[in-house]
Amino acid sequence: MDVRLEDQQKINTFSRLNTRLHELEAQVAAKKKDAEDLEEAGAEVMLLDDETVPYVVGECLVHLPREEVEERLQAALDEIQEETKGIEGQMRGIKAQMQELKAQLYARFGSSINLEE
Template identity: 40%
Template sequence: MLQDEDSQADVEVTWQDQQNINSFAKMNNRMSDLEDEYEEKKKERDYLEDLEQELELADEDEPIRYKIGDSFIHMSLESAQERIVSDKDGIVGEIEIIKTEIDQLQTEMDALKKILYGRFGKSINLEK
């Protein structure tokens, strides 16, 4: 039993193994960035949904200050509501794209994990 563990510790790392490890590390970093971006977009979507509900209670006669970039512009209630729906739809689309990329990246990472764990066993740790 001890010889088996020693033989796994002495596995030679080939050039291809190193390339797989490097690819996995890059994918892992990209996954972390995508997860952060995904959470930010979800917060932004939630903010827009809350804003949409708040504007339902607003007075139609008063102009609405709508933030675009670093500045605010005045617009009618109807225009602001249309803009919020448009912005929210854009964010939902971005969330779906990010989620698709996360799923695809996870599939690729799982394939590399299988290869690397098959080659190195317990000698390598690929978990977060």
């Protein structure tokens, strides 16, 4: 079966989308790990009896009031969760595009093309 230029372009687009999807999946995994770390840090801060808690700002360790540290940790956690939602939205869009391309390519090539992982 001959591969037309438009078919090759669809295959290339599918491949790029698949690569991007894997990159985004890795980002989501890293964000979820960061969120877990922040939740653990927040739990540890709550267990402390001290009024001031060491907190890393840039490359410096600063002692801040416990309430402020809790607020900063929660703000960082909220930011990570929003970023994760945005990335997951991008992933849904990419998956939809991939499904459309997959349907077109399978309609054209049948079983002579494999687009599965």
